[in-house]
Structure formats: C-alpha cells, structure tokens
Amino acid sequence: MESVFITGCSSGIGRAGAMVFARNGYRVFATVRNSGDAESLANWAAGQHAALHPVIMDVTESDQVARGVQEALAVAGRLDALVNNAGIAVPGTFERLPLSEWERVMQVNFFGPVRVTRAVLPQMRKQGSGRIIMVSSLSALVGLPGMAPYSASKAALELASESLRLEVDRFGIFVSVVEPGVVATAMPVKISGDLAATGDPPYAELLRHLHAQSVAGTGRGEDPMRVAELLLEIARAPKPAFRYPAGRQAHEVLKAVAALDAPGRDAFIRSVDSTEWWSEGLSKAVKSSK
Template sequence: MAKVVFITGASSGIGKAIGCYLHNKGYVVYGTSRSPEKYKDAIPFTLVPLDVTQPDTITAAVAQILANSATIDVLVNNAGVGITGPIEETPTDEIRNAFETNFYGPLNVIKAVLPQMRKQRSGHIINITSIAGYMGLPYRGIYSATKAALEITTEAYRMETKQFGIQMTNVAPGDFATNIAAGRYHAPVLEDSPYKNAYGATLETMNAHVDAGNDPDEMAKAIERIIETKHPRIHYKVGAFIQKFSIVLKRVLPGKTYEKMLMKHYDL
C-alpha cells in the first residue's frame, strides 16, 4: 500500500519539489498552503489549507487528511520563512514571527500528527532545518537560531517518541535554487545605519548563493531515500560539498579561526 505523506509548505520551492517527486513515485501526497486555490492548476497532488502559525488550521488539515486516507505515514515539516538583517535593527515582531513559523509551527504540526502515529505504532517525522542552523551566520542570526532550535528539539523528541515506533529525523539543506529570497523578510538597509555597507554587501552575497544553488530535486530524492530507510539517522545534510564541510570545520577549528573564515567568506 502506498505511503501517505503530509508536507507543509508544499506550494513552492523545496516543498513543491518533494511533493511532485513523491507523487510521481506513487506516494499519496498531501501538501499544504495558506492559499491552496491559487496553485490548484500547478500542483499535481492534493493541497489543503494550513498556516503553521494558526493551530486551528493545523487541526483541520490533519482531520481532512485522516478523513480521506485514514493514516499519515510520513510528515515532512517543510514550511518556513527566511529572515535577514542586523539583529540590533530587526524588529522584535519579525523575530517572533520567524520563531512562530520555523519553530513553534513545526512543533504544533508534530503534536497534531502524533496521536495518529501512536495509534498506528508507526510513523516518520522529517523536519527540514538548514545548514545555517549549525552556525551563527552574520545578518542571518535569527534564521540560524530558529533552525538550530528545531534541530536540538528534534534530538530530544526523537528519544521521547521512539517507544511508540515513531522515527524523527532532521534534514538540513544548503542553498537551493528556489524563490525563498522573494518571501524572506529583509530588514531594510538603512541609510544612517552603522551596518549599511556590511549588511548590504552580505545581502547581495546571500541572494547570489540562492540563485546559484542546487536543483531542489536533489532534496526530493534525498527525502525519498530517507523515507525508505529502515533505521534513519538523526541528522542528514543535503547540498554543496563546501556547505556540508563547513559543519565539519566548525567542529575541528578553534572558534576564532572559524569566525575569521566566515567573515572572510562574507567579506566582513
């Protein structure tokens, strides 16, 4: 019987790539979007309305999927938002929104599917984090923090739910060629800001990295391999070699040396 896969944030980018790939492979795919009607002609799988910052929509989406398919075998927690800016100049409301979307949102979706997965005595929850979550990146510090929080929480959650036959995994992508930059919150480059030149240059570098990123289908193929792995690892990294290797370097280099390397990379 085909596995039922529930993917949040599936109307574009990595989520859409994963959904289309798994749909074509014969999985039963339910994706989510805040406005699914806008994408009904462009998405080959079922889209249900969901906003991860609104718990009522999470409950309704899970109920709709269970009414249609009676099970949820895999949850891919993909919905997220980008945020850039000097931390000092980033509005507190935008910081809160990033955590609501990238951290509290995924946790609430997990809470919504766990009762069914416990009932089944099976299930696999895959949280899409980021290689940025392994390091504090200049002018992306809040984004890094949201993804790091989800990475660490998943480690604990995985141990708590293993007794119910449920697997939990982090998948940290590097830069992929998606439209994430268009939907990202950018703190404005203020003319009188002491960060103006450094932040402006770093913003251009970040956008260039996304534009030159890998094909999102690489992530989709990795997700399928993980779904079909009997004993999945806790952490996976998917992306360019140098981005994955940067995590290794952080483990082995002295802190100040690693900091200098990052600052050189961003011309700071």
C-alpha cells in the same frame, strides 16, 4: 498506499517534495496557504494521475493545522510520514530587526513544526510507526550575521527534535533533521531583496556586504529536486539517521567546520565579508587553522 503530509508546498523544496513523493507512489497531502496554489498543485496532479491532495493551512494557526491533519486522516486513515518544510527567512540585525519580525520567524519555523507534529503524533503512536522529517538548515549550526532569528529558529527546532526523537522512538517513530546549504528557490532571492531594502545606518556597511554576497550566490544553490529526493530516501529508510546534511555545500561546510579549532571557526564565520563567502571564506578559514 503510503501517505505523507508535507507543509509549504506552494514553491521550492516543498513543491519539489510533493512531486517526488507523488511520483513514487505516495498519497501526498500538500499544504499551501491559498487557493491559487492549491489549484496549481491539483492541476499538476491531475496531469500525472497522482494521488496528491492540496490542504489549505497556515502553520501559525492551530485551528487550521488541526483541521488540515484531520482532513488528511479522513482520506488516508493513517500518515506514514510528515515533512515539516514550511519556513521563512527575514534578514536584519539582532539590534534593529523589529521584535515582531523575530516572533514571526519563530512562529513559522519553530512553533509551526511543533504544532503540526503534535497534531500528527497521536495517529503515528496509534499506528506504531512514522517518520517525522524537519527541514532545518546549515544555519542551525553556523550563526551568520544578519540571520540571527533564522539561525535561532532552526537551532531551536533541531534541539527540540533531538529531544522528541528520544521520546517517540519507543513507538516506532523516527525523527530526522535535514540541513540544506543554499538551495535555488524563492528564499535566497527574497533574502537578497529584503537586504537591498534595509538601509539601517549603524549596520549599513555590513548589510551592503551581505547583499553583495547574496547577489553573488543567486541561482548557484542546490537543485530543490535533490533535496526532495533526500526527503524520500529518509521516509523510505528502515532506520533513518537523525541528521542529514543536504547537498554538496552542506557536506563540505560541515566537514570543514568540524575540523576547525575555535579561532578557525571564528575566522570562517567572519569571512562573510567576502562576497564569495562559502568558497573563499571556507578555504581561508581552513588555511588559518592549520
């Protein structure tokens, strides 16, 4: 039985991923941060007769990461795939967001995957095989106002992953990054709530725009199950690619951004002032570059 270790399975893409892998015959080690979420996953697994093992682990704590990976190896003896999914997004401006919040985002989104991957790699090298999948974001490629730490954390993760890929392919280990656009999970709702609470005077107008935009987009994101199915497809691919846009929005935006010249790209990013950013902004930017 193939085994997969997935971080951040209390909700959203991680939970959907745990379910999709389990339904497709994988032994799943699903990390969560608290016992209530572990119990909820265990109950689901019992109902499905699925081989799903909740692992309590915070990706910012090295001891917990080491223990979590050892726990999985003690049961399965090997790990065929790792999905670094756990992540947070804290909106705010470059100038005003406290440095502690920048650090928190980097700790979870960048150093978290670094810690977990380093804990899993010795076993994958020994096996001579493995799939490491990083859940990144479209935000790694397009820096949005109000989201600097998030974009920075995902961009750092992508480039570090590109280096890693060239270090470990010699051991039969494939590294891939998955770039979803907006996905209908708790994350966009939380971003919206945080933006509503941010009344930062020098940037109040911008933050109001961003809040209106996030409200307009609420509930319109990709189904997390579709992203989960892509994760499974990558884990099963004989030779996975490095970069996978996830969902229609991600494909459209990446295609359009690649076709834009520098002023067009700038206009595209600036069109965040529109509450219909991804749709109206995109077509305006594409037209202005012609």
